[in-house]
Amino acid sequence: MNIAEIRAQFPILSEKVHGKPLVFLDSAASAQKPDVVIDAMAQMMRSQYANIHRGLHWMSERATEAYEVSRNRVASFLGGAREEIVFTRNSTEAINLVAYSYGSLLKPGQAVLISEMEHHANLVPWQMLRDRAGIELRVAPITDDGDLDLDAYGRLLSDGRVALVAITHMSNVLGTITPAERLVTMAHDAGAKILLDGSQAVVHRKIDVQKLGVDFYVFTGHKLYGPTGIGVLWARRELLEAMPPFMGGGDMISHVTFERSTWAPIPAKFEAGTPAIVEAIGLGTAIDWVENIGYEAIGAHEAALTAHALRVLPEVPGFSVVGKPKERGGVISFTMEDVHPHDIATLLDRNGIAVRAGHHCAEPLMHRLGLTATARASFGIYTTEEEIDTLAETLRRIRQFFV
Amino acid sequence: MDGSSCYDALILSRSRKPEFSGSVEEETATVQGNNPVCGDRVTLSLRATDGTIHAVRHQTRGCAICMASADLMAEAVTGSSITDALELGRRFADMLETPSSQNMIADEDVLPVGLQAFRPLRTHRSRLRCATLPWTALGEALTQ
């Protein structure tokens, strides 16, 4: 993998911020887009754009075909069938879809089990379901190192009342990669279905839903070098077939009279209204691009970067890494003694370095860790060791400035 | 260091060593200001009678700007009338939020030096709220 060649494909990486070269260490919030993705979307709008599934004309047929080809791409990417791929706006909408639709099949007395390290996207929809449907919401604790506490997870499943487990496949705060196969087996043994939030995981490793054995898998396009406005829900065919529609409107029906409507077959049943056509094309292109580089190369690059970061950053006076999970992806949350994360982020920004600071949409996790905020550096395909050295060096100066 | 212009020496020193932290005796009002976006929290404790603020103290959990702003606010409004304090809060917000070209009155004429230290924040829009949070809380405490 040639980093210089890869970086050359991301026009934004040659931008300057406050007169400094951009050092973009916020890919976990949203990744930058390579030329091929930008071009594919522009090309679509320039030469073959029309609404899909509706027109009998040539342009519409071509647009429909391109949209459905993207669905095929996502299906083979995840190892599912094309009918099992529902396009959504993002992970948040995919999880809400499951919470509304699958959630409506749950009965009081049943429970949904999440973990302490969920993004708000995989927490709030379940709270809303709890309040709507009178089910119980259980929270599996994490250890102080930032791993899921598997014993506690097992205990929470043991009474057989958990209908659905919804857990992150990789934490956006701690970088923890959760032991998905174990979680799936334990959930199934307890009679529960399981949803994995792959928003972060899908960027860093090859996902095979069959091998994982999960029931629902969600991810969001913009973190995977694709555009915003497009996300994916994969679910087992029989689940999607049993689930009621989420939203009503055009495209999701088979037959409509004023008295009643019947639903289109899956996946159209869950795609009401004109979807994000151009964005779906962008996502398909991003997936091609990622698979072309290959997860092996991506994984090796990110592991090397993370190891480098965990070596050089802790040498900065006052620096501490938040969490020490057994297995982690390219996300490092940190604090620095005597300097608040927001002040760190502001001064890094003024030196061209983009990191995130705050609670990272995981307030309950922050609370569990006894923190109110952290700063977070996250790495992508285009990140270099030199950028991490620049981060370390700048952090050193920030600390000197404040102390 | 580069880009540190929004951290005036006064802001730095007050964030390190606040002079008005804690709570007041014979407190007449207390209020908590939260910034849900970043988790900053300012708890104000004050004694105000007969339309005058006699004492203000704060307990702040937050960034340097928020901490210093709470402290310099406490200093600025101690001894002033409630009306003047509220007016000062408006002027402070104006200084930060109004583009300089539209600012008819020079800040120097109306704001204590301590508050002018925050002026460079104008170009750090994402951090404005850190400076205004204590003032929002004060407004609430004085009007509740």
Ligand SMILES: Cc1ncc(COP(=O)(O)O)c(C=O)c1O
């Ligand atoms: C673990 C995790 N889940 C869910 C989300 C939500 O993604 P989106 O905002 O694209 O729906 C994110 C990212 O913000 C995330 O990191």
